[in-house]
Amino acid sequence: xxxxxxxxxRALEGALTDDEAAALEQRLASExxxxxxxxxxxxxxxxxxxSRATAFSPGFAxxxxxxxxxxxxxxxxxxxxxxxxxxxxxxxxAIAVGALLWNPTPAPVLLAEAGTDVVTWTAADGSTVLLxxxxxxxxxxxxxxxxxxxxxxxxxxxxxxxxxxTVSVEAGEAIITVLGTRFGVRTDEAGTAVYLEEGRVSLQxxxxxxxxxxxxxxxxxxxxxxxxxxxxxAEATPxxxxxxxxxxxxxxxxxxxxxxxxxxxxxxADPEILTETLSGSFPLADTEQTLADLALVAGGRFEQTxxxxxxxxxx
Numbered sequence: 001x002x003x004x005x006x007x008x009x010r011a012l013e014g015a016l017t018d019d020e021a022a023a024l025e026q027r028l029a030s031e032x033x034x035x036x037x038x039x040x041x042x043x044x045x046x047x048x049x050x051s052r053a054t055a056f057s058p059g060f061a062x063x064x065x066x067x068x069x070x071x072x073x074x075x076x077x078x079x080x081x082x083x084x085x086x087x088x089x090x091x092x093x094a095i096a097v098g099a100l101l102w103n104p105t106p107a108p109v110l111l112a113e114a115g116t117d118v119v120t121w122t123a124a125d126g127s128t129v130l131l132x133x134x135x136x137x138x139x140x141x142x143x144x145x146x147x148x149x150x151x152x153x154x155x156x157x158x159x160x161x162x163x164x165x166t167v168s169v170e171a172g173e174a175i176i177t178v179l180g181t182r183f184g185v186r187t188d189e190a191g192t193a194v195y196l197e198e199g200r201v202s203l204q205x206x207x208x209x210x211x212x213x214x215x216x217x218x219x220x221x222x223x224x225x226x227x228x229x230x231x232x233x234a235e236a237t238p239x240x241x242x243x244x245x246x247x248x249x250x251x252x253x254x255x256x257x258x259x260x261x262x263x264x265x266x267x268x269a270d271p272e273i274l275t276e277t278l279s280g281s282f283p284l285a286d287t288e289q290t291l292a293d294l295a296l297v298a299g300g301r302f303e304q305t306x307x308x309x310x311x312x313x314x315x
Contacts, residue, residue, distance in 0.1 A: 108140045114135045118132065128157075129158075132242050135152060135155050138152075144165070145164065146167075150170045156239070156243060173224065176203055195218075195234055197236060204228075212230060243283060245282060247280055247281065250277060265287070265309070291310060301315060
């Protein structure tokens with residue numbers, strides 16, 4: 001079979017001698033299988049050699065099918081129905097693959113990335129996204145009617161109300177769709193959880209396409225496997241506690257440990273200070289502002305002693 005195919009390919013290239021061409025002519029007249037293979041190879045070769053010039057130009061599909069259905073000419077043999085349909089299917093597949101290659105899905109664009117600090121990203125319409133340390137926000141698509149984002153990690157969204165525009169956030173196996181609202185999203189290895197503070201959102205599982213509508217004060221989840229849980233009343237604290245810190249008669253040591261872990265710092269103080277208690281609250285911002293707020297609550301100041309190390313000094 002390989003030898004016959006090589007012979008047929010050489011014939012298509014016009015590389016046969018007169019004797020070889022005459023012998024092949026006789027075989028094609030008496031061997032239907034060889035004739036079908038030759039016709040198939042010839043049709044496919046014509047498409048490949050012309051694809052750069054004609055692919056996706058007006059009337060491309062019509063020209064291809066016209067060639068497949070063309071009446072026999074000298075040394076061209078009518079294709080068997082099964083072969084004709086196989087070639088037609090190949091053309092359809094080639095067109096589909098070509099369309100994907102010519103219109104690839106754009107890669108998401110990184111909008112903001114939080115390192116060790118909480119980062120705020122603001123959209124042109126005033127919508128804001130607070131990103132938990134290590135979280136990333138991407139833009140998937142953007143136009144006058146739709147905005148689509150992708151979140152890795154944890155974030156809190158405040159979307160400006162606009163009835164003519166839909167905003168969606170892809171997080172793990174979940175898609176959250178909103179018009180104007182405030183909600184928190186937490187994504188980890190277990191799945192995606194969404195808490196709605198105000199407004200209205202829909203939560204959809206990508207694998208199953210199931211969807212639920214959340215009301216303010218409710219939480220719903222999509223597991224890593226795509227299972228969607230029904231909305232239920234929930235506390236906001238698990239979704240917003242990273243936006244601020246509060247202490248009520250807490251040991252200073254505990255407060256320092258929390259902030260140090262949140263920002264990847266080393267905070268030290270005299271042992272007698274660490275056993276004292278403090279009370280107060282402040283929003284989490286960048287490292288500098290957070291340390292300034294903590295020092296104010298604790299009644300002192302921080303002096304930097306290394307790249308990520310600070311010593312608390314009582315004033």
